[in-house]
Each structure stands twice: as C-alpha cells, then as structure tokens.
Amino acid sequence: xxxxxxxxxxxxxxxxxxxxxxxxxxxxxxxxxxxxxxxxxxxxxxxxxxxxxxxxxxxxxxxxxxxxxxxxxxxxxxxxxxxxxxxxxxxxxxxxxxxxxxxxxxxxxxxxxxxxxxxxxxxxxxxxxxxxxxxxxxxxxxxxxxxxxxxxxxxxxxxxxxxxxxxxxxxxxxxxxxxxxxxxxxxxxxxxxxxxxxxxxxxxxxxxxxxxxxxxxxxxxxxxxxxxxxxxxxxxxxxxxxxxxxxxxxxxxxxxxxxxxxxxxxxxxxxxxxxxxxxxxxxxxxxxxxxxxxxxxxxxxxxxxxxxxxxxxxxxxxxxxxxxxxxxxxxxxxxxxxxxxxxxxxxxxxxxxxxxxxxxxxxxxxxxxxxxxxxxxxxxxxxxxxxxxxxxxxxxxxxxxxxxxxxxxxxxxxxxxxxxxxxxxxxxxxxxxxxxxxxxxxxxxxxxxxxxxxxxxxxxxxxxxxxxxxxxxxxxxxxxxxxxxxxxxxxxxxxxxxxxxxxxxxxxxxxxxxxxxxxxxxxxxxxxxxxxxxxxxxxxxxxxxxxxxxxxxxxxxxxxxxxxxxxxxxxxxxxxxxxxxxxxxxxxx
Amino acid sequence: xxxxxxxxxxxxxxxxxxxxxxxxxxxxxxxxxxxxxxxxxxxxxxxxxxxxxxxxxxxxxxxxxxxxxxxxxxxxxxxxxxxxxxxxxxxxxxxxxxxxxxxxxxxxxxxxxxxxxxxxxxxxxxxxxx
Numbered sequence: 001x002x003x004x005x006x007x008x009x010x011x012x013x014x015x016x017x018x019x020x021x022x023x024x025x026x027x028x029x030x031x032x033x034x035x036x037x038x039x040x041x042x043x044x045x046x047x048x049x050x051x052x053x054x055x056x057x058x059x060x061x062x063x064x065x066x067x068x069x070x071x072x073x074x075x076x077x078x079x080x081x082x083x084x085x086x087x088x089x090x091x092x093x094x095x096x097x098x099x100x101x102x103x104x105x106x107x108x109x110x111x112x113x114x115x116x117x118x119x120x121x122x123x124x125x126x127x128x129x130x131x132x133x134x135x136x137x138x139x140x141x142x143x144x145x146x147x148x149x150x151x152x153x154x155x156x157x158x159x160x161x162x163x164x165x166x167x168x169x170x171x172x173x174x175x176x177x178x179x180x181x182x183x184x185x186x187x188x189x190x191x192x193x194x195x196x197x198x199x200x201x202x203x204x205x206x207x208x209x210x211x212x213x214x215x216x217x218x219x220x221x222x223x224x225x226x227x228x229x230x231x232x233x234x235x236x237x238x239x240x241x242x243x244x245x246x247x248x249x250x251x252x253x254x255x256x257x258x259x260x261x262x263x264x265x266x267x268x269x270x271x272x273x274x275x276x277x278x279x280x281x282x283x284x285x286x287x288x289x290x291x292x293x294x295x296x297x298x299x300x301x302x303x304x305x306x307x308x309x310x311x312x313x314x315x316x317x318x319x320x321x322x323x324x325x326x327x328x329x330x331x332x333x334x335x336x337x338x339x340x341x342x343x344x345x346x347x348x349x350x351x352x353x354x355x356x357x358x359x360x361x362x363x364x365x366x367x368x369x370x371x372x373x374x375x376x377x378x379x380x381x382x383x384x385x386x387x388x389x390x391x392x393x394x395x396x397x398x399x400x401x402x403x404x405x406x407x408x409x410x411x412x413x414x415x416x417x418x419x420x421x422x423x424x425x426x427x428x429x430x431x432x433x434x435x436x437x438x439x440x441x442x443x444x445x446x447x448x449x450x451x452x453x454x455x456x457x458x459x460x461x462x463x464x465x466x467x468x469x470x471x472x473x474x475x476x477x478x479x480x481x482x483x484x485x486x487x488x489x490x491x492x493x494x495x496x497x498x499x500x501x502x503x504x505x506x507x508x509x510x511x512x513x514x515x516x517x518x519x520x521x522x523x524x525x526x527x528x529x530x531x532x533x534x535x536x537x538x539x540x541x542x543x544x545x546x547x548x549x550x551x552x553x554x555x556x557x558x559x560x561x562x563x564x565x566x567x568x569x570x571x572x573x574x575x576x577x578x579x580x581x582x583x584x585x586x587x588x589x
Numbered sequence: 590x591x592x593x594x595x596x597x598x599x600x601x602x603x604x605x606x607x608x609x610x611x612x613x614x615x616x617x618x619x620x621x622x623x624x625x626x627x628x629x630x631x632x633x634x635x636x637x638x639x640x641x642x643x644x645x646x647x648x649x650x651x652x653x654x655x656x657x658x659x660x661x662x663x664x665x666x667x668x669x670x671x672x673x674x675x676x677x678x679x680x681x682x683x684x685x686x687x688x689x690x691x692x693x694x695x696x697x698x699x700x701x702x703x704x705x706x707x708x709x710x711x712x713x714x715x716x717x718x719x
Binding site: 072075076079082083085086087089090091094211293294295296307310311314338341342344345348349351352353355356359485557560561564565566568 | 633636639640643644647650651654658659662663665666669672673680682683686687688690691692694695697698699701702705706709710712713
C-alpha cells in the first residue's frame with residue numbers, strides 16, 4: 001500500500017509549514033502580534049484560515065472512516081461540524097467580536113467581572129483543547145504507520161514537536177498564513193483524488209452495489225497483513241490462504257473458516273480471493289450494504305437507541321463549535337463585527353465544499369478497500385483508497401497527495417489549538433502574557449497531549465473529537481449564548497452552570513474513553529451526553545442567575561451596547577483604550 | 590468625560606478594551622446618539638429594541654434549520670420508505686445529508702447576514718435621524 005511519493009509529500013508539507021512559520025516570525029514582535037495577529041487579517045484570509053484550522057484529522061480522515069464503517073447515520077458528523085458555524089454566526093459571531101475579548105476567559109470576565117468564572121473558563125479551555133489535540137496526534141501516528149509502516153509514536157511525536165516549535169517561535173500571525181494555505185492544500189488533496197476515483201468507478205465495471213443485500217467482499221485478490229492481535233467475526237464461510245497463527249494454531253496454506261468468532265495473531269498474512277466475504281474486526285457492526293446505506297441502522301455505542309444518539313450528536317456538534325477555544329480565537333482577528341459575520345459566511349461555503357468529499361471516500365472505500373473492516377483501521381480509508389483503487393503511477397502520486405493533505409490537517413488544527421491553549425495558559429496561569437510566558441506555555445501545552453496520545457490508543461478519531469464537542473457544548477455554549485443575549489446572567493449562575501455542564505459531560509466522556517460500557521439506556525446516555533448535559537447547563541445557569549438576581553453586573557447595559565451596537569454607530573465617536581486602539585476615522589465630525 | 594486614555598498592553602490584566610461611546614463634540618451630534626452614549630433610559634430602550642430584533646432574527650432562522658434537520662431522523666424512522674427513494678442515483682438520506690445540507694446551511698447564513706445588517710442599518714438611521 002505504500003507509495004514512494006508519500007514520504008517526500010509529508011516532508012514537503014512539514015517543511016512548508018515550518019518555512020511559513022519562520023516567514024511570519026519576522027513580523028511577530030509584540031504580544032498583540034502573537035495573540036491575534038494585531039487584527040489586521042482580512043475576511044477572505046481569515047475565512048480560509050478558520051477553515052484550514054477547523055478541518056482536522058477528524059474531518060480529513062475520521063469522517064470517511066466512520067462512513068465506511070457505519071453508513072448513513074454518521075453523515076450527521078460532517079453536517080454538524082458545518083452547521084455549528086451557522087449556530088455561531090446566528091448567536092455569537094458579531095457580538096463576540098465587538099466585545100473585544102481575546103479569549104473565552106476574557107469574555108467571561110468582561111461580561112461578568114468575576115475572577116472565579118474566568119479561572120473556570122480557563123480550566124475548560126485547556127481541557128477541551130487537550131481533548132481535541134490528542135486525536136490529532138493519534139491521527140498523525142496512524143497516518144505514518146499506515147503509509148510508511150512507521151511505529152505509531154513517531155507520527156504523533158513529529159507533529160507534536162513541529163507544531164510546538166512553530167507556535168512557540170512564530171505565534172499566531174504566522175499561523176494565520178499557515179492555516180489559510182492549508183485549507184487549500186487540504187481541499188486539493190481530497191478533491192483531486194476524489195475526481196479520479198469517481199471517474200475510475202464510473203468507467204470500470206462497477207465492483208458491486210452499495211445498496212444490495214450482500215456483505216462487504218473483496219473486489220480483487222487481496223493480501224492483508226494483520227499488525228496487531230485481532231478478534232474477528234466471520235459471517236459467511238470464507239476460504240483463504242494464510243501464513244501465521246490463526247485460532248491458536250500455526251497455519252501455512254489454505255484455511256476455511258466457518259461463521260463465528262475467530263482469532264488472528266499479530267503478523268499473520270492472509271490472502272483472500274476475489275469475491276470472498278470480509279471477516280470483520282470485533283467492534284465493527286455487521287451491516288450488509290442495504291442496511292449500511294439506510295439511516296438508523298445502529299450507530300456505534302448507541303446500539304438500541306440510535307435515534308437518541310443521533311439527536312444528541314446533532315446537539316453536540318451544532319452547539320459545540322462555538323465553544324471550541326481554537327475556533328473563537330480566530331474571530332478576534334476580524335477587524336470588526338460585520339467582518340466577523342462575512343467571514344463566517346465564507347467559512348460555511350468553504351466547509352460545505354470540503355465535506356462533500358469525505359463521504360465519497362467512505363462509500364467507495366467499502367467497495368475497494370474492505371480489508372480495513374478486517375484490520376479495524378477504517379480511519380485510514382482516505383489514505384489507502386487512491387492507491388488501492390487506481391494503482392499504477394497515478395495511484396501512487398495521489399496517495400502522496402492525500403498523505404500530504406492529512407498532514408496538513410494535523411499540523412493546522414494542532415497549531416490552532418496550541419496557540420489558544422498556550423495563550424490562555426500564558427495570560428492566566430503561568431504569567432502575565434509576555435512573549436516569554438507564551439513560549440513557555442506553548443511547550444507545556446504541547447507536551448501534555450503528546451504524552452496522552454502516546455498512552456491511549458484504539459479510539460475512533462471522529463468519536464473522540466465528538467466528545468470534545470459535547471464538553472464544549474455543555475460549557476461555553478450556554479455561557480456565550482446567555483452572556484450575549486440575556487441581561488439577567490450573573491457570575492454565580494454562570495459559574496455554577498459551567499461547573500454543572502462541564503463536570504457532567506466530562507465525566508461521561510471519561511467513562512466512555514476509559515472503555516466502560518453499560519449497554520442499554522445508561523450506555524447510550526454516557527456515550528452521547530450532550531442531549532442531557534447541554535439543557536442541564538442552560539437550566540442551571542438560568543435558575544441560579546434568577547436566584548442571585550441582585551448580583552447582575554451594574555454595567556450590563558453598557559456591555560450589551562458594546563456587544564450589539566453596529567460599527568457604523570461607533571466609528572466616529574468611539575475611543576478604545578486597549579492593546580490596539582481603533583483610530584477614529586479621519587474627517588469624523 | 591470618563592474616557593480611559595492609557596492604552597494598556599496585553600500584559601496588563603484582563604479588562605483590556607473599554608469602549609465608551611463618547612466623543613469630544615457631543616453637542617453637535619443627534620439627540621438619540623447622545624441618549625445612547627449617555628446610557629439614558631431612552632437610549633436603553635433603543636438598544637434593547639436592536640437586541641430584541643437581532644435575537645428574534647437569529648431564533649427565527651434557527652427554527653428554519655431545526656425544522657429542516659431536526660425532523661429528518663424522525664421522518665426516516667416513521668416513514669422508512671422515504672429513505673429508500675432514489676433521486677439522481679442517490680438514496681434520499683445521502684442526497685439530503687451528504688450534499689443538499691450544505692447549500693441549505695449556506696443559504697440560511699447568507700439570509701442572516703443580509704437581514705442582520707439591515708437591522709443594524711435601521712438602528713443606525715433611527716439613531717442619527719432623531
């Protein structure tokens with residue numbers, strides 16, 4: 001499956017990222033440069049940068065992997081990832097930019113004047129940031145081990161180190177350049193091979209239907225090398241050639257497996273004839289293509305309650321985006337609230353365009369690379385599909401291209417997360433926000449998730465990301481929405497609500513990640529906590545705020561004016577004191 | 590005039606940006622603008638009106654989105670036949686969620702940006718006229 005162009009492509013994209021970082025470094029001099037690029041970024045650059053930052057390993061690799069494994073139900077992931085920006089546009093984008101806050105903790109303090117709520121926000125920014133960084137690094141490890149056969153820790157370390165150094169050296173100004181370019185790299189990397197794949201699929205005798213009653217089967221004679229001990233299930237009798245230990249016995253030659261559970265030891269090499277049914281790894285659901293292509297076939301984890309799982313997922317992704325720390329910080333680089341809206345509109349277009357493609361990879365992957373259902377590495381479908389389906393020089397070149405795109409995805413998302421987590425750490429925990437504090441914070445912020453990523457493994461990239469969304473939706477979404485629109489919010493209400501939503505969702509996430517499975521309703525409620533944790537957080541914030549209504553900040557009227565007054569009104573008389581004073585327009589009355 | 594004059598840096602503590610709608614030549618500017626800047630009750634009413642209009646707009650458009658996306662899962666459960674219909678070679682769930690969802694989202698966003706700016710425009714005109 002490896003292509004000679006993969007390694008050069010990955011090296012090229014990494015060097016390119018570093019070079020852009022160095023280029024930006026020449027302009028990064030003050031703290032303000034480091035944190036928000038001095039707010040000089042134009043909406044078009046900003047939209048590319050936001051999209052470039054947002055399209056992570058989960059989008060580039062994970063969505064296709066989930067589609068291949070679970071089918072129509074997981075189409076809600078990319079839809080939710082996109083619609084989250086719509087919720088953000090409708091409820092927070094412009095007011096948040098007008099608030100003039102740098103980070104989420106800044107907003108909390110500016111609106112509520114509470115050091116305690118600020119500290120709590122800081123803790124959740126760091127938690128969500130790390131929760132989101134771990135799957136990025138894991139994705140990098142998966143990519144390198146898939147395309148080059150490198151050990152898993154290597155990819156995670158390479159991305160972790162490159163990003164940490166880049167962020168520590170260049171800050172965010174350089175990151176804006178890097179992110180903007182990386183959106184276009186990712187789009188190219190996913191859509192060019194997709195075009196070839198579609199043409200190939202149309203031209204070739206179609207290797208089977210995706211809606212028929214049959215289970216996935218190998219389109220051609222396929223050799224699979226099993227890298228880790230695997231418990232698999234066989235649904236239909238299958239005959240293949242094996243070299244290795246199967247069901248505890250050394251086998252060299254033809255093997256016939258009857259339906260039921262089987263065991264494959266590490267390093268076994270299996271060769272399946274064309275048309276053989278694909279044994280599936282433990283955990284991969286038994287789905288014939290007809291069921292796979294239909295909704296509500298049983299999303300992973302939510303087993304008997306797929307409808308609940310889907311609604312919870314919708315809630316988490318639609319409302320979680322606005323609470324992701326690395327997403328919000330981008331909005332401060334818009335010149336004003338109107339630009340923030342325009343930027344978001346462009347972002348929605350760019351994301352919508354990108355998300356047309358991962359689904360295609362997932363569907364075609366089921367036809368051309370079903371062996372991933374056996375090895376369990378469905379997250380790698382985008383990486384292996386071009387080489388497997390197209391073959392030859394074209395396939396190899398395209399395999400290099402998607403690998404470069406995947407690396408662009410890890411580098412950009414982890415850069416954005418790291419900038420934000422270190423910004424918050426530098427101003428609120430380690431020091432007072434000097435450039436030196438920022439660099440020290442970047443090191444700390446980068447090392448922790450790297451260590452975590454090397455420890456845990458075996459989780460679906462998109463699902464871990466979905467959990468980060470659930471925590472974000474249960475904490476910052478209510479804080480932002482109520483803070484922007486409701487005068488009655490008090491610091492006590494916000495604090496208790498943050499704590500309630502955050503602790504409940506984080507506990508559910510932790511239980512899921514640690515692998516406990518309760519089955520039935522408890523299992524469904526814990527794997528997709530958003531449906532109950534988000535309303536709880538809102539409710540607690542409102543009720544506690546009503547109970548403490550005497551403590552509504554005295555200047556709430558002024559704050560509301562600042563959040564909502566259009567710039568046309570303020571352009572002339574407003575004076576801003578702060579890190580980058582807005583100059584009154586020349587010729588103002 | 591209580592205008593903070595010192596430009597802080599990012600290294601000073603959190604409340605970094607203070608926006609005060611006040612300028613030197615207040616007397617020449619329209620009454621409503623002064624009302625708002627000076628946080629009088631009239632100004633308060635004007636700002637509340639703007640906020641209510643913007644919130645109503647956001648809520649209305651999010652109801653459109655909720656109606657479109659929120660009903661799909663239920664529809665697929667209650668009327669399973671719908672999900673098997675093929676349009677342009679694609680089954681309905683794949684067409685709706687894989688392709689059409691994105692133009693819908695962008696369309697709603699486009700409408701919002703236009704309408705929200707119109708609200709602000711009207712507010713600014715109201716303020717400058719009176």
